[in-house]
Amino acid sequence: MERKGFIGGSDCVKIMNGDWLELWQIKTGRVESDDLSRNIAVQLGSWTEDFNLEWFEHEHDCILSDQQREYELEIGIVPAKGIIDAKWGSFIVEAKHTNPYKSMDDVIEYYMPQIQLYCYLAKADGAYFSVIFGNSKWESAHVSFNHKYFDFMWAVVSDFWGYVVRDEEPIGIQTPDISIDKVEVDNMVKRDASTDNQFIDAAVTYINGYEHNRVFENAKKDLKQMVGSNEREVYCDHLTIKRDKRGSLRITRRTNND
Numbered sequence: 001m002e003r004k005g006f007i008g009g010s011d012c013v014k015i016m017n018g019d020w021l022e023l024w025q026i027k028t029g030r031v032e033s034d035d036l037s038r039n040i041a042v043q044l045g046s047w048t049e050d051f052n053l054e055w056f057e058h059e060h061d062c063i064l065s066d067q068q069r070e071y072e073l074e075i076g077i078v079p080a081k082g083i084i085d086a087k088w089g090s091f092i093v094e095a096k097h098t099n100p101y102k103s104m105d106d107v108i109e110y111y112m113p114q115i116q117l118y119c120y121l122a123k124a125d126g127a128y129f130s131v132i133f134g135n136s137k138w139e140s141a142h143v144s145f146n147h148k149y150f151d152f153m154w155a156v157v158s159d160f161w162g163y164v165v166r167d168e169e170p171i172g173i174q175t176p177d178i179s180i181d182k183v184e185v186d187n188m189v190k191r192d193a194s195t196d197n198q199f200i201d202a203a204v205t206y207i208n209g210y211e212h213n214r215v216f217e218n219a220k221k222d223l224k225q226m227v228g229s230n231e232r233e234v235y236c237d238h239l240t241i242k243r244d245k246r247g248s249l250r251i252t253r254r255t256n257n258d
Helices: 009-016 020-027 040-047 049-060 104-122 147-166 197-225
Strands: 069-075 078-084 086-088 091-098 126-133 137-144 233-235 239-243 249-253
Touching: 009 020, 009 104, 009 147, 020 147, 040 049, 040 091, 049 091, 049 126, 049 137, 069 104, 078 091, 078 104, 078 147, 091 104, 104 126, 104 137, 104 147, 197 239, 197 249
Parallel strands: 091 126
Antiparallel strands: 069 078, 086 091, 126 137, 233 239, 239 249
């Protein structure tokens, strides 16, 4: 596929991941884009797309439209292009097929730049991810279009495009991080509580209690394993371990008077 002359959804992902030089070489014609015809992950996603969308229709009791519709628009100084997998009312639907070890959060975070561009191009209120994980699990999630995220992202994309237009090699570029916390996923957002003293205090208390409890459980397990099968009681100055009539071991703390 010819990748010169525009920015697409996968290009946005690469730009926001900091992969400027390789993409710049493709956009300026210095190198050819990768041949994906023998990439099994890409081809598998392509072959399972129709089934993926059919499954989405079944699970959501809906009928999709505008499958594989292409959009083109010049956004600021950047010509943009995108092909959506389908639409459902005012939302677009993107079908993905990934490995079973990823989570929906992983998929959303990775493809966020692409999905926000597609929403902008299609004038969509948001997007549904329809994701097959491996060969045994399917999930869907709704991601809202976020103007602030898009504007920030597109400023970075425009900066990259400037290097293409000027034919200037992008060296030493530091891509800024854009938080996706305020982008609604299934109508909910994330919140960074790193500066919330009350939350931090409760979190530290929880972690300390968790670690203490984990040490306690490990010690209890070790103690019981040290009781022989022919021993009805094992004790020391601190505690005693007794075997009841059912064979279960019970640990009791000893007082100074014991």
